[in-house]
Amino acid sequence: MRSFRGGLLIGLAVAVLVGVLAVIYEFYDTRTLKRTVRRGEVLCGVNKGLPGFSIPDDKGNWTGFDVDFCRAVAAAIFNDPGKAKFVPLDASERFRELQSRKVDILSRNSTWSMARELDYDLYFPAVAYYDGAGFMLPRSRNKETSLDLTGSKVCVQAGTTTALNVSDYFRANNMKYEEVKFDKLDDVVKAYDTGKCDTLSADVSQLYALRLNLSKPGDHMILPDMISKEPLAPVVRQRDDDWMMIVKWTLYAMINAEELGVSSENIDEALKSKKPEVMRLVGTEGNYGEQLGLTKDWVVRIIRSVGNYGEMYERNIGEKSKLKIPRGMNQLWNAGGVQYAPPMR
Amino acid sequence: MTDYRRLTGAFITALSLVLTSSYASAQQPDRGDEPGLIADDAYQLDPEWQKQVVYFRTTEAPGTIIVSTAERHLYLVQPGGRAIRYGIGVGRDGFQWQGLVTITNKKEWPDWTPPPEMIQRQPYLPRFMAGGPGNPLGARAMYLGTTVYRIHGTNRPDTIGTKVSSGCFRLVNNDVADLYDRVPVGTKVVIRQKPEL
Numbered sequence: 142m143r144s145f146r147g148g149l150l151i152g153l154a155v156a157v158l159v160g161v162l163a164v165i166y167e168f169y170d171t172r173t174l175k176r177t178v179r180r181g182e183v184l185c186g187v188n189k190g191l192p193g194f195s196i197p198d199d200k201g202n203w204t205g206f207d208v209d210f211c212r213a214v215a216a217a218i219f220n221d222p223g224k225a226k227f228v229p230l231d232a233s234e235r236f237r238e239l240q241s242r243k244v245d246i247l248s249r250n251s252t253w254s255m256a257r258e259l260d261y262d263l264y265f266p267a268v269a270y271y272d273g274a275g276f277m278l279p280r281s282r283n284k285e286t287s288l289d290l291t292g293s294k295v296c297v298q299a300g301t302t303t304a305l306n307v308s309d310y311f312r313a314n315n316m317k318y319e320e321v322k323f324d325k326l327d328d329v330v331k332a333y334d335t336g337k338c339d340t341l342s343a344d345v346s347q348l349y350a351l352r353l354n355l356s357k358p359g360d361h362m363i364l365p366d367m368i369s370k371e372p373l374a375p376v377v378r379q380r381d382d383d384w385m386m387i388v389k390w391t392l393y394a395m396i397n398a399e400e401l402g403v404s405s406e407n408i409d410e411a412l413k414s415k416k417p418e419v420m421r422l423v424g425t426e427g428n429y430g431e432q433l434g435l436t437k438d439w440v441v442r443i444i445r446s447v448g449n450y451g452e453m454y455e456r457n458i459g460e461k462s463k464l465k466i467p468r469g470m471n472q473l474w475n476a477g478g479v480q481y482a483p484p485m486r
Numbered sequence: 487m488t489d490y491r492r493l494t495g496a497f498i499t500a501l502s503l504v505l506t507s508s509y510a511s512a513q514q515p516d517r518g519d520e521p522g523l524i525a526d527d528a529y530q531l532d533p534e535w536q537k538q539v540v541y542f543r544t545t546e547a548p549g550t551i552i553v554s555t556a557e558r559h560l561y562l563v564q565p566g567g568r569a570i571r572y573g574i575g576v577g578r579d580g581f582q583w584q585g586l587v588t589i590t591n592k593k594e595w596p597d598w599t600p601p602p603e604m605i606q607r608q609p610y611l612p613r614f615m616a617g618g619p620g621n622p623l624g625a626r627a628m629y630l631g632t633t634v635y636r637i638h639g640t641n642r643p644d645t646i647g648t649k650v651s652s653g654c655f656r657l658v659n660n661d662v663a664d665l666y667d668r669v670p671v672g673t674k675v676v677i678r679q680k681p682e683l
Contacts, residue, residue, distance in 0.1 A: 285539050286566065365541040365568055402681040414683040460534035467571075469541035476554060476678070477542040477561065477569070 173245050173377070173384035174218075174434055182224045185211035186244035189229040192350050193458040193466075194250050203227045206457040207248040210269055210375060213447040214246065214391050217439045222446040236261040239376055246388055247376035250346070258379075265374040266389035271470040271479060273367025274306045275345040277352060280362045282339065287366045291316035296329050296338035298322070306369040307342050330354065344371055346458070349466045365469060383434055390433065394440045396482035397422060398449035400473055405448040408441060421485050429485060450480065529643035529658070535573025537661050542569030551589075551637075551665075551673060553655055555582050556680035558647050560637070560655060562668060570668075572661045575645040577653040584679040587631030589671050593617075596627040601634045604652050625659035626666040630675055637675075638662060 472478025624639015
């Protein structure tokens with residue numbers, strides 16, 4: 142009898158131990174998707190205030206391209222873009238904060254570079270916005286390309302990669318120029334606005350934002366050329382593949398939706414489409430959503446709440462928005478740009 | 487003397503147009519082509535539709551025209567990954583088309599003879615209208631292949647960026663004149679449409 146009771150106790154102890162271990166394992170599970178689902182919201186690391194990309198209004202409502210992308214991820218998972226919670230992060234801290242799990246995803250105008258992936262053990266799943274250093278100048282100068290800028294006085298912020306890029310570019314093309322440097326961006330803009338230099342160089346997305354604050358914005362234009370590569374991308378942690386796959390394919394689904402002509406306006410028609418590519422996208426054929434750990438209609442959820450890539454672009458930074466950045470490089474690959482999503486098949 | 491009379495006439499017509507347009511647009515925004523009198527230079531296009539040089543990557547040779555119906559933009563391909571982009575008005579739904587054509591003819595201040603199928607749809611249209619400022623074809627026309635379609639100017643700069651035509655592509659007169667001087671007969675024109683679901 143004694144041995145039976147003993148056995149029962151040991152069995153019970155083992156069962157409790159296994160239970161406790163399972164709870165601990167579940168709790169400390171490092172997989173972001175699981176933690177996000179348990180929490181019921183996606184924590185998005187965003188810029189504190191960058192017009193067009195991520196900025197809160199006085200009521201704390203966030204708008205912008207980076208903000209909308211995070212909402213798309215939340216919509217794919219929870220069928221509710223409101224389940225994205227925004228955590229403003231400083232430029233200097235952003236990668237460390239992602240690494241230390243303060244946020245699930247960084248959607249904060251961050252340039253994808255090899256060093257950043259290696260130094261912080263991070264992964265940039267796909268390019269959301271192709272940016273690069275460029276030039277703003279008065280329309281009256283009547284220039285069409287940055288190769289015409291030889292002999293220019295170039296206003297630039299000291300100590301930035303832009304200053305280095307400008308120097309490399311002019312040297313590589315055998316062009317003379319005069320650098321007019323200031324430590325503060327405000328001073329750079331003021332100098333340009335008062336005619337102390339012929340052109341202002343910064344990242345193109347930034348130039349469009351800076352133009353809004355000039356005394357006569359309409360008198361200035363931004364050249365279409367870019368002299369450096371600044372691919373802005375969302376960021377996730379390495380070795381977190383389920384999560385990385387969701388972030389990557391959320392962006393690619395939005396780009397593919399635009400290419401296939403699927404938008405928030407015609408998503409109901411798209412659900413009736415008999416075109417195989419459209420059917421796979423909206424989940425009326427195949428089970429890609431389920432394979433990602435989501436539902437069949439994950440793309441429909443994204444498109445209904447945020448729209449396709451083009452809609453997200455136009456609403457926040459495109460020519461119908463305040464910023465008025467032409468699609469340029471961010472146009473689809475078959476319409477003059479380089480935005481290219483792998484097929485969903 | 488005649489100048490004054492014309493000016494007054496234009497003013498009265500413009501005024502009545504402004505007065506009726508709010509009613510008309512509420513009633514029937516889809517007007518199609520009809521003679522009108524709004525002068526090009528009195529109208530400020532949105533930046534989106536203003537002529538500008540943009541980044542444009544393509545395998546088509548410089549000098550080719552690419553029309554994007556969905557975007558309402560016309561691109562004239564330039565060397566070095568650039569294009570001159572113009573804002574255009576395109577065909578109404580059901581009047582859009584795509585394909586590859588060439589410019590077969592060019593005319594300044596063209597006369598307008600609406601084709602029979604257009605008269606049938608819009609019987610109120612004139613059978614013939616001499617070229618000039620009030621003409622819906624505007625300052626220039628470039629004929630597309632053997633089709634009835636043209637790239638042309640307009641007397642309605644406010645229709646740039648919209649879907650109103652019967653399949654033609656319209657630019658404001660300043661832009662169409664600029665394009666006209668840049669492209670010879672024989673220029674390749676690629677017309678792209680939005681994909682169908």
